[in-house]
Every structure is written in structure tokens, then in C-alpha cells.
Amino acid sequence: MFLAMLASNITLISHWTESRGVYDDICYLRQAHLFQRFGWQGLDTSLARETDGYLAAKLRSIGFPNWNEPTRAPxxxxxxxxxxxxxTPPPGTGFVLALFPEGFQVVPLYVVANLFIAGFALYALWRAREKIALTLAALFGALAIYFMINPTKASYSMAPTMVVCALAGLFTARLFVDERPRRLLLIVAVGVLLGLSASFRIANVVLSAGYFLFFGLSFLTRRSRETFMSGLVLGLAFLVGLLPVFAANFVNSGHPLVSAYGGQDTAPPSLDPAVLRAYLHDTQFxxxxIACLGTALLWRFAQHSGVRRxxxxxxxxxxxxLAFFATHPVFTQYYVIPxxxxxxxxxxxxxxxxxxxxQGIDTHQADGLRPPEVLSRPQQ
Known part of the structure; x- marks a missing residue:
């Protein structure tokens, strides 16, 4: 089923065009063009470098009314x-698009992303050992592969974001399930991935909020060297993952902590009933x-202290x-998908x-909680 869905996705993607009329697409493609033209110096997105007419040609191809006025570009x-x-977009999406030949960038990017997601789904299916785990792996794997078309196609930034979320999910689960001696290495991997996700969408930086809350509270409640080092390593790794964003900010705005978004007029956070209704009627709701219910069930039935944490x-x-996006002044079909x-x-x-x-051993027996006299009786 997974392979059939993957083949269907690739067939659909192979017919996509890079001039579909979405303004953000042009910006991601321009960033990729700058990387291919100037190398790492492509981080500088100044319109003064628009000397080959690439942006104007792209805008004209989608019928943009002011295609010949660079300062009116979206x-x-x-x-x-x-x-x-x-x-204004961060450089990550343009960078991954630049890995493919100009004019044929979107199709291979989505094909590769689909292959990664199908690989994660197959890995989960292979690791499942019980009926419930096998069922969940089959259902969610099919759902994840389907989402690589809709809503992932809505923005080029979503394709690499979906891959990063799957990989970060795997490392996060291993961090708490295995609790191996290599725990700090897993924290480094999670921190770098969370920071790197912001290179594709600035809003992805919020994905790390719960991690810092958890590790911060862990240190406050258990003041130990281990909890301190875990939080410190996570923070440093997160900053390493953010380096591409810092570099782009420094080149374009003159300061690593000043984003190009700072020059835009943005509404302050507020609870807009229209935005809330939009989420209630969308596939995201x-x-x-499911995510909230699954988290509650994981807490309720977990037999491992790490899984409860x-x-x-x-x-x-x-x-x-969810609180952040509920108070966000704009709604799209993919905002809370990451x-x-x-x-x-x-x-x-x-x-x-x-x-x-x-199999065949009672849970209480395995935990050493059954009385000795009960353990000595033959099981029927």
C-alpha cells in the first residue's frame, strides 16, 4: 500500500509546473537561482543583484501585474x-532547490521528500512488533505519504519541513524510549534539526518551544548535572541549527538577530473568531x-517512565x-501541520x-510486582 501510494504521488508530481501562479514560489526559486549563481554569497538577496532579469521573467510568467518593477515584487x-x-523568506528552501538543475527543481525536491517520508513509514512498519503498533504504523504511514501531496504542495517550504519533522520525531522518541548512554548525541541531533527547520519556515522556530519548556522545568525540579547538561546541549545545538538563518539575517539586515520580516507590518497576536472557525472547518482540526488524544493515551498507558516524560x-x-497559531492573524491550510x-x-x-x-508473562510479573506465592502457582 505504501509503495503504491508513493508511486501515485511521484506520478502526480512529475506533471507539476514551476509557474503555477503562487507568489511565494517565485521567491524560493529566486533564492535557489542566487545560490547557483553566486554560491554561498547567494545569501545576499538584494534586488541590486537582479542584473540578469530572472525575477522579472518569473513574475511575468505567472502574470504578475508589476513584473517589471522589482520593488513591487512579492x-x-x-x-x-x-x-x-x-x-523575507529564510534561505533553507532555496538552498535545497538549488541542489537540482534550474528549471527542474520542484519535481525532484518533492520526489526526494516523498521517498524519505515513505522510508520513515516503512521503517516504523518494520519495527512494529505488536498488533496495535502495526495498525498505527500502517494507518499513519499511509496518512503521512498522502500529506506529501496535500497540503504539502501548498508551499515549497513544506516538503523539507515534513522530512525534518519525521527525523526529529524519530530522534525524540529514541531519546526517551531507549535512554542510552549516547543520550547527549540524540539531544544534539534533535536540537540541530529543530534549529535547521527554521531555515525552511521562520515559524518552525516555535517547534522547539515545548522542548525548552520541558528541559527547563526538568532542571528546576531536579537540579542535577544531567538535567543542566541536557538543557545546555539542546540550546547550543539549536543555535547551531539556526546558523543559516543568522547568516542570512546578517547579510541582508546587518544584524544576525534582525530578520527581514522585521520590515513588514504584522498584526499583533489576537484571538480572531474567523481564524478559529477556519481551523475548526479544516483538515488540520x-x-x-488525534495528536492531543494520542498524547493523552501515551501518558495513560505508558509502562516506561521515559515514555511518560x-x-x-x-x-x-x-x-x-497551537496557542501561537490560534492567535496568528492569518490562516492557511498548512500552518499547524509541522x-x-x-x-x-x-x-x-x-x-x-x-x-x-x-508473550505469556503477566505485566505485573514482568515488573516484579506479583506476590511470590502467586508466581509459584502453575498458570492455567
Whole structure:
């Protein structure tokens, strides 16, 4: 079933065009063009570098009314000092598009992303050892592969984001399920991936909120060297993952902590009934319910203390992210998909990586909780 869905996705993707009329697409493709033209110096997105007419040609191909006026181009803004016009999206999506030949970038990007997601789904299916785990792996794997077409096609930034969420979910689950001596290495991997996700969508930086809340509270409640080092390593690894964003900010805005988004007018957070109704009537709402319910069930039935702590992390991360987007002044069909996929992948891997007691042995017996006289009786 997974392979059939993957083949169907690839067939659909092979007929996609890079001139579908979406303004953000042009910006991601322009960033890729700059990387291919100037190498790492492509981080500089100033319109002064638009000397080959690439942006104008792309805008004209989608019928943009002011295609010949660079300062009217979508997702470009003037820096605070008024010195230049730069792009607002972070550089990650343009970088991954630049890995493929110009004119044929979107199709291979989505094909590769689909292959990765199908690989994660097959891995979860292979690791499942019990009926419940096998069922969950089959259902969610099919859902994850389907989502690589809709809503992932809505934005080029979503394809790499989905891959990062799946990988971060796997490492997060291993961090709490296995609790191996290599725990710090897993924390480094999770931190780098969470930071790197912001290179594809700035809003992805919120994906780390629950992690910092959990590790911060862990240190406050258990003041130990281990909890301190875990939080410190996570923070440092997260900053390493953010380096591409810092570099782009420094090149374009003159300061690593000043984003090009700062030059745009943005509404303050507020509870807009129209936005809330939009989420209630969108596919994202049942996914929110599933993620919240799955987190609650993981807490309720977990027989491993690490898995219970994982449920707390997921609950905090879901609460913070959903609160952020509920107060966001704009709604789209994919805004909360990253946090939902990160949570659901983590839940799935927590289930399939957790081994139950051997068959034929009672759970209480395996935990050493049955009285000796009961253990000595022959089981019927």
C-alpha cells in the first residue's frame, strides 16, 4: 500500500509546473537561482543583484501585474535603514532547490521528500512488533505519504519541513524510549534539526518551544548535572541549527538577530473568531484532536517512565504551538501541520520502539510486582 501510494504521488508530481501562479514560489526559486549563481554569497538577496532579469521573467510568467518593477515584487521588503530591498523568506528552501538543475527543481525536491517520508513509514512498519503498533504504523504511514501531496504542495517550504519533522520525531522518541548512554548525541541531533527547520519556515522556530519548556522545568525540579547538561546541549545545538538563518539575517539586515520580516507590518497576536472557525472547518482540526488524544493515551498507558516524560514534552509543545497559531492573524491550510506531524511521528515511533513484556508473562510479573506465592502457582 505504501509503495503504491508513493508511486501515485511521484506520478502526480512529475506533471507539476514551476509557474503555477503562487507568489511565494517565485521567491524560493529566486533564492535557489542566487545560490547557483553566486554560491554561498547567494545569501545576499538584494534586488541590486537582479542584473540578469530572472525575477522579472518569473513574475511575468505567472502574470504578475508589476513584473517589471522589482520593488513591487512579492515577499520582498526594504531594510530598516532603507539601503536595499531583500527577500523575507529564510534561505533553507532555496538552498535545497538549488541542489537540482534550474528549471527542474520542484519535481525532484518533492520526489526526494516523498521517498524519505515513505522510508520513515516503512521503517516504523518494520519495527512494529505488536498488533496495535502495526495498525498505527500502517494507518499513519499511509496518512503521512498522502500529506506529501496535500497540503504539502501548498508551499515549497513544506516538503523539507515534513522530512525534518519525521527525523526529529524519530530522534525524540529514541531519546526517551531507549535512554542510552549516547543520550547527549540524540539531544544534539534533535536540537540541530529543530534549529535547521527554521531555515525552511521562520515559524518552525516555535517547534522547539515545548522542548525548552520541558528541559527547563526538568532542571528546576531536579537540579542535577544531567538535567543542566541536557538543557545546555539542546540550546547550543539549536543555535547551531539556526546558523543559516543568522547568516542570512546578517547579510541582508546587518544584524544576525534582525530578520527581514522585521520590515513588514504584522498584526499583533489576537484571538480572531474567523481564524478559529477556519481551523475548526479544516483538515488540520481532526489532526489536532488525534495528536492531543494520542498524547493523552501515551501518558495513560505508558509502562516506561521515559515514555511518560515524552508525553509531557509533547503535551507542552502542542499547547504552545497551537496557542501561537490560534492567535496568528492569518490562516492557511498548512500552518499547524509541522507541529502535528512532529507530534504524530514522535508518538508513532514511541509506540513501535517500546517493547512490551514477553508473550505469556503477566505485566505485573514482568515488573516484579506479583506476590511470590502467586508466581509459584502453575498458570492455567
Amino acid at each position: 515577499c520582498h521588503t526594504q531594510t530598516a535603514d532603507g539601503g536595499k530591498w531583500v527577500m 481532526p489532526l489536532m484532536v 515524552l508525553a509531557l514534552l509533547l503535551a507542552g509543545n502542542l499547547a504552545l504551538n 507541529i502535528l506531524m512532529l507530534s504524530l511521528w514522535t508518538l508513532l515511533f514511541a509506540v513501535v520502539l517500546t517493547r512490551g513484556p514477553p
